[in-house]
Amino acid sequence: xxxxxxxxxxxxxxxxxxxxxxxxxxxxxxxxxxxxxxxxxxxxxxxxxxxxxxxxxxxxxxxxxxxxxxxxxxxxxxxxxxxxxxxxxxxxxxxxxxxxxxxxxxxxxxxxxxxxxxxxxxxxxxxxxxxxxxxxxxxxxxxxxxxxxxxxxxxxxxxxxxxxxxxxxxxxxxxxxxxxxxxxxxxxxxxxxxxxxxxxxxxxxxxxxxxxxxxxxxxxxxxxxxxxxxxxxxxxxxxxxxxxxx
Amino acid sequence: xxxxxxxxxxxxxxxxxxxxxxxxxxxxxxxxxxxxxxxxxxxxxxxxxxxxxxxxxxxxxxxxxxxxxxxxxxxxxxxxxxxxxxxxxxxxxxxxxxxxxxxxxxxxxxxxxxxxxxxxxxxxxxxxxxxxxxxxxxxxxxxxxxxxxxxxxxxxxxxxxxxxxxxxxxxxxxxxxxxxxxxxxxxxxxxxxxxxxxxxxxxxxxxxxxxxxxxxxxxxxxxxxxxxxxxxxxxxxxxxxxxxxxxxxxxxxxxxxxxxxxxxxxx
Amino acid sequence: xxxxxxxxxxxxxxxxxxxxxxxxxxxxxxxxxxxxxxxxxxxxxxxxxxxxxxxxxxxxxxxxxxxxxxxxxxxxxxxxxxxxxxxxxxxxxxxxxxxxxxxxxxxxxxxxxxxxxxxxxxxxxxxxxxxxxxxxxxxxxxxxxxxxxxxxxxxxxxxxxxxxxxxxxxxxxxxxxxxxxxxxxxxxxxxxxxxxxxxxxxxxxxxxxxxxxxxxxxxxxxxxxxxxxxxxxxxxx
Numbered sequence: 001x002x003x004x005x006x007x008x009x010x011x012x013x014x015x016x017x018x019x020x021x022x023x024x025x026x027x028x029x030x031x032x033x034x035x036x037x038x039x040x041x042x043x044x045x046x047x048x049x050x051x052x053x054x055x056x057x058x059x060x061x062x063x064x065x066x067x068x069x070x071x072x073x074x075x076x077x078x079x080x081x082x083x084x085x086x087x088x089x090x091x092x093x094x095x096x097x098x099x100x101x102x103x104x105x106x107x108x109x110x111x112x113x114x115x116x117x118x119x120x121x122x123x124x125x126x127x128x129x130x131x132x133x134x135x136x137x138x139x140x141x142x143x144x145x146x147x148x149x150x151x152x153x154x155x156x157x158x159x160x161x162x163x164x165x166x167x168x169x170x171x172x173x174x175x176x177x178x179x180x181x182x183x184x185x186x187x188x189x190x191x192x193x194x195x196x197x198x199x200x201x202x203x204x205x206x207x208x209x210x211x212x213x214x215x216x217x218x219x220x221x222x223x224x225x226x227x228x229x230x231x232x233x234x235x236x237x238x239x240x241x242x243x244x245x246x
Numbered sequence: 247x248x249x250x251x252x253x254x255x256x257x258x259x260x261x262x263x264x265x266x267x268x269x270x271x272x273x274x275x276x277x278x279x280x281x282x283x284x285x286x287x288x289x290x291x292x293x294x295x296x297x298x299x300x301x302x303x304x305x306x307x308x309x310x311x312x313x314x315x316x317x318x319x320x321x322x323x324x325x326x327x328x329x330x331x332x333x334x335x336x337x338x339x340x341x342x343x344x345x346x347x348x349x350x351x352x353x354x355x356x357x358x359x360x361x362x363x364x365x366x367x368x369x370x371x372x373x374x375x376x377x378x379x380x381x382x383x384x385x386x387x388x389x390x391x392x393x394x395x396x397x398x399x400x401x402x403x404x405x406x407x408x409x410x411x412x413x414x415x416x417x418x419x420x421x422x423x424x425x426x427x428x429x430x431x432x433x434x435x436x437x438x439x440x441x442x443x444x445x446x447x448x449x450x451x452x453x454x455x456x457x458x459x460x461x462x463x464x465x466x467x468x469x470x471x472x473x474x475x476x477x478x479x480x481x482x483x484x485x486x487x488x489x490x491x492x493x494x495x496x497x498x499x500x501x502x503x504x505x506x507x508x509x510x511x512x513x
Numbered sequence: 514x515x516x517x518x519x520x521x522x523x524x525x526x527x528x529x530x531x532x533x534x535x536x537x538x539x540x541x542x543x544x545x546x547x548x549x550x551x552x553x554x555x556x557x558x559x560x561x562x563x564x565x566x567x568x569x570x571x572x573x574x575x576x577x578x579x580x581x582x583x584x585x586x587x588x589x590x591x592x593x594x595x596x597x598x599x600x601x602x603x604x605x606x607x608x609x610x611x612x613x614x615x616x617x618x619x620x621x622x623x624x625x626x627x628x629x630x631x632x633x634x635x636x637x638x639x640x641x642x643x644x645x646x647x648x649x650x651x652x653x654x655x656x657x658x659x660x661x662x663x664x665x666x667x668x669x670x671x672x673x674x675x676x677x678x679x680x681x682x683x684x685x686x687x688x689x690x691x692x693x694x695x696x697x698x699x700x701x702x703x704x705x706x707x708x709x710x711x712x713x714x715x716x717x718x719x720x721x722x723x724x725x726x727x728x729x730x731x732x733x734x735x736x737x738x739x740x741x742x743x744x745x746x747x748x749x750x
Contacts, residue, residue: 008258011252014247014250016249017511020249171475219472224507225507227252338696345619348653350623356627427658
């Protein structure tokens, strides 16, 4: 069976190469995976993207951050273990990453134990479900002078799995391959309602993150030949392939 | 197994070759050589075009009916005396009335050496085999098709036409030579015979063959540090991957023969 | 074939190996002359060579005798005579610097060497010189290009004549030999008071024409194309 079949050009990118490409993008532009309000991200840079605090009445805004590790993709057929809630169908990819969510718990006293280090160093005594401090009603101070200095960061790290499919898109005026989410699963959060809320939140986060991740078709074939896709890019067995005209 | 595979079929390879051969443009060279008994200086140019691509596994690209349009400007020195004997005008005596007989001395007319310029062009068709060659030069992976061996170029009717052109050029070059008229046909015939087809092919072969043999047809070039995404803002620097290895081959994947490039990368 | 004046070089003022200049000396005496580059006649230099004419021995009648003086160009490099960038160092020399003839005899100058530059014989006395053929003298020329050659007197006497040169166009070796056999034949043009007789003459390529000047104002035999206002030379087979 010919590679090109009825087309003139054929391109195939193995799963490992696809992950290499994604790693290169995420490693060079880590801000694509790192978002936060000013207390966590003092300014937008290559490393992180600054976003607004979550406004809330009576406060200057809730300070937060979301950071993802470089996602690892597994193309159909399935090689990576997935939560039972997810299954990898033909033409799909699975994605695994760790998401670190942080908030600046401004009302916490200095003598209370700190939460998880927002830079990623886990502290004893805090699980991934975060912390709850009912009864705190002290007026939150205006801390805009302390951007980048979250006073009481509290963080948790979640293992996130997702499945999705490829989409055709454009990047920098070039034909590109993008990633669309079909389902997200977080492991071991209870109660289920909370898991659903977190999953919904992370689905939105991941969808936004993946929307910024796209790979030009030329990158898939390293510019070896000029390809105008008429078939794909699509997920074959453990690889992305495309066929088209020269 | 390679991480990235890019392949084109023969139709695409044909387009690729057509583009590359057009991009080669005219080639030219000059020097000196032998044309039969003559030493010639030459300036020759050649332009490749056309050709039908046939991919042959595992590593051959055959180009059939590759056309080479060539043009040569030759200059050689012709010592006319080498081909026709010098003329001896004998003593001439004439009687002048009331004076007597006056005689001129005998005179030897020595033929000069003349410069003969010849300008001629034609084309030929040949079939060559390109070997697929790979190299990493100055941080760029290059995949090229290189003509294998020394093709035997058939000049065919060109030689007869060029001999005729040389004959005309000789006629033009010696036209100014006094007393050459009666000897012109003999001279042209002698020069053309001295050169002959062997002389022409002996000249044309070595100076025109290099336009084909050893010719490199670029197939593709990939920077070893390949730019995945260009820089697009202050926080979005260009993204690169390193191409660790590259391969190129012709695969027979029925019903197609395909030119395949294989690569491994790392971030 | 079209002939051109440049290739025919018909000019008594510029003698080449296919030309001769002859002068008959009628009176005893010493006649000095120079051999000069074409165009340099009358430049007023020295006259280093001599024709010594003696009385005819005895009173008996005898045929005119002819003496040939061979002229060569000798390259020289001596002192600071010449700047080689602008001039050819050297001079024309005869094979005999002094010749002795009897009155009524003829001296003929010719260069046997095709490489010799064009030259003139320039006599101290006016009658002697190839740039002004006066009396009892002549100029011969081997015609080497076919066509119709019109000649005139570059000194302006009005002398004008035509030499038609036929191309033998031999088609085989026999015809070639026949043509070569005719090269020993010449044609004669008598010039009296700047009038050629015959005014038109026909020869075949390679044949010699004798222009015999009986008397006149000092004429030249010069291709009309070389003279301002002269007629052009037309080609003819």
